[in-house]
Amino acid sequence: MLIKTFGSAVFGVNALTITIEVSIGGGNRYHIVGLPDNAIKESLRRVESAIQSAGLKMPRQKIVINLAPADIRKEGSSYDLPIAIGILAASGQIEIPEIGQYFIMGELSLDGSLQSIKGALPISIQAKKAGFKGFILPKDNSREAAIVSDLLVYGMKNLAEVVSFFNGSEIHEPVVVNTRNEFFNNVSSYPHDFSDVKGQENIKRALEIAAAGGHNLILIGPPGAGKTMLAKRLPTILPPLNLQEALETTKIHSVAGKLSAADTLMTERPYRSPHHTISDIALVGGGASPQPGEISLAHNGVLFLDELPEFKRSVLEVMRQPLEDRQVTVSRSKLSVEYPASFMLIASMNPCPCGFYNHPEKECTCGPGIVQKYLSKISGPLLDRIDLHVEVTPVNFNELTSAFEAEKSEKIRDRVIKARAIQDDRFAAITTLHYNAQMSPNMVRNICKINDSGQVLIKQAMEKLGLSARAYDRILKVSRTIADLDGSPDIELEHLAEAIHYRSLDRDSWAG
Structure with missing residues (x-):
């Protein structure tokens, strides 16, 4: 007898419908075809034990299982459940009328319990898109999948529950998640706040500008100046995720298997801080079975690279293209997948190996040329792609012990939201562009116009600091953001001067 069940394969952050065909006939061998990987080839051992644990019988006949389309490679253990249900239906042990109306996915343990899967959200979206009635999956993934409206989602603990669902011997209620309530009740709930930071007002100003324009x-x-503390609080002043951004971000984390059983929508902007020993594949994504990397997990949020010169050169260089294109394309011989990577890069570093170059109190012990050599670990092209270069000095004792209460993140965020609103209006006709840092060179020329005195100032700065053409564009973008924060329709001289000030770490002006 031939039975068809339906599941899904995830490619990038999207899913594709997979048909699991099960045929039982004469003979005594099991076969799985349709380009399965080793995890799928081993599934029949898990399926057999799980069926027996549920008090049912594994047929002792020839079983042929085909995963269609047969020319696409299938990976992972999440096909265990649709294979098991197909075998039970084909052998007449469960009722079959509604099997074809559901997506079925889940990994089986030997005792029949269901283990969580990756990519439940994009699979759920595909189920609705393909016109299926519902989605049956492990209970741990049910809240994540239930984000999709107009789709019946059933979270099951084990194979026996799935069998009882199809046989009608038990009533199972679908999981219901009110997406909008979940989103608006939890949006922007951060444990950190800028009011925790004593002093460093000039650094807070730079972070506010970065947040307002989406700048790197x-x-x-020196160590202990508060670089990491400040970076951790940057997400608290970014505009809250909108519903579309929350769905995009949740899809990526779902594919990577980063969501817990209690998670539904991600309502906080991601903050990723990988260690400097990270590999280039772990950073940008890929691998034998392509997975999103740290830059995609930071999509719509912040990627913080602490101690930037300690990262391997190859790791830093692979970021150059994603920083420009805001997406990553992972190509293999038989497939190519794209992951979104629109993130803010925040990096920190010591000024020299000992950490005390330009320190107001401690003496640098590095020899001649060492400071420049240390900075040279970061390539010029990468440094050019970072809009704001800010020197952080230690907080003095009086500021550290002051009872003065610093400005809260909420107030700073309000100003950032107003500046972003101006940019939303400016780029309303362009769906792929949302803030100043995303402007192309042509748009910079048209939107970031400066007067004659501004032209003289930026010419002097470029000649003195040895700035590149890309740095010129960055200065204009940052000055446009500063003007937006001031509510000014034009870029004034003071806006341009402040933007130039934030290029103080360019090669020709740092360490001689």
Whole structure:
């Protein structure tokens, strides 16, 4: 007898419908075809034990299982459940009328319990898109999948529950998640706040500008100056995720298997801080079975690279293209997948190996040329792609012990939201562009116009600092953001001067 069940394969952050065909006939061998990987080839051992644990019988006949389309490679253990249900239906042990109306996915343990899967959200979206009635999956993934409206989602603990569902011997209620309530009740709930930071008002100003325009930023200063503390609080002043951004971000984390059983929508902007020993594949994504990397997990949020010169050169260089294109394409011989990677890069570093170059109190012990050599670990092209270069100095004792209460993140965020609203209006006709940092060179020329005195100032700065053409564009973008924060329709001289000030770490002006 031939039975068809339906599941899904995830490619990038999207899913494709997979038909699991099960045929039982004369003979005594099991076969799985349709380009299965080793995890799928081993599934029949898990399926057999799980069926027996549920008090049912594994047929002792020839079983042929085909995963269609047969020319696409299938990976992972999440096909265990649809294979098991197909075998039970084909052998007449469960009722079959509604099997074809559901997506079925889940990994089986030997005792029949269901283990969580990756990519439940994109699979759920595909189930609705393909016109299926519902989605049956492990209970741990049910809240994540139930984000999709107009789709019946059933979270099951084990194979026996799935069998009882199809046989009608038990009533199972679908999981219901009110997406909008979940989103608005939890949006922007951060444990950190800028009011925790004593002093460093100039650094807070730079972070506010970065947040308002989506600019990349590097903090350079001695150990203990507060670089990491400040970077951790940057997400608290970014505009809250909108519903579309929350769905995009949740899809990526779902594919990577980063969501817990209690998670539904991600309502906080991601903050990723990988260690400097990370590999280039772990950073940008890929591998034998392509998975999103740290830059995609930071999509719509912040990627913080602490101690930037300690990262391997190859790791830093692979970020150059994603920083420009805001997406990553992972190509293999038989497939190519794309992951979104629109993130803010925040980096920090010591000014030299000992950490005390330009320190107001401690003496640098590095020899001649060592400071420049240390900075040279970061390539010029990468440094050019960082809009704001900010020097961080230590907080003095009086500021550290002051009872003065610093400005809260909420107030700073309000100003950032107003500046972003101006940019939303400016780029309303372009669906792929949302803030100043995303402007192309042509748009910079048209939107970031400066007067004659501004032209003289930026010419002097470029000649003195040895700035590149890309740095010129960055200065204009940052000055446009500063003007937006001031509510000014034009870029004034003071806006341009402040933007030039944030290029102070360019090669010709740092360490001689």
